[in-house]
Amino acid sequence: MTGTLRHFRPGVFALIVALLLGVSGISVVTENEQAVIERLGEPNRVINRFSPTGPSGAGLVAKIPLVESMVVLPRGLVTYSLAAKRVRTADQQWLLADTDVTYRIIDPVKLSETLGSAVKTEDQLKALLRPLLDQEVGSRNAVVVAQPGAGGANxxxxxxxDGGVRxxxxxxxxxxxxxxxxDEGSLASAYDRMEQRHEATLAEIEVKSANDALAVTSAAEAEATARRKRSADQDPEFYSFYRAMRSYDELYGDPKRKNTVTIVLPPDSGYLEHFGGK
Incomplete structure (x- = not known):
């Protein structure tokens, strides 16, 4: 029995090795993936290459063990985000910009030859995107960049x-x-400018209000003077009586001036004729 096992041991070992190699030679490519099969380090064929018409080669993929390897890449849209990039606008405002880039791999062989894997794509996008942000945002005012489409910068x-990553x-x-x-510095500066504009607007409103009040007062006084003149022209005797009563009120009507003013007038004074029943 032992001799029989020894006789079949090499065959069993070879069968196990063959099975392992066979399993390693079978891979799965999903509908959301595309793969480059490399033979001895060189691209040989593409499985499930991106096409607008949809997946065409997803499923089991056979490759030669130890000779061929497979580089798996995304087949659909991929999003890359560059967060909090500090940029300065044309009007010298420092901004923090978050930028989203949506891309796809349209030539998996070229990507495999240049970058080796999809992991390195973000490094290339970041390296190209940073100077583009400085250039495009730096040529526009902050108000323009804040508009939809960033004023054409997007x-x-x-x-x-796109031209750089092809x-x-x-x-x-x-x-x-x-x-x-x-950013913090620009935000503090913006608050200072807002406060200055607020104070300037408030001062302008106060000046305008004072001018309007003066104009209204002047117009009212002019109207009152005109009315008094018309009254005097219509009844001079009554107007003389009215003026005497006003002067008397000014002299004695104020409680604070009570018993502080003394007027000595002769009996035939014209001022007293209105109080003598004449």
């Missing part, structure tokens, strides 16, 4: 970034500045 950066087999489908915020 599309300009998308075209430039050498890696990538296509930039969309790029947009997702969020803008003032």
């Amino acid at each position: 599309e300009a950066m998308r075209r430039a970034l 050498q890696y087999g990538l296509q930039v489908v969309d790029l947009r500045i997702a969020r803008l915020a003032l």
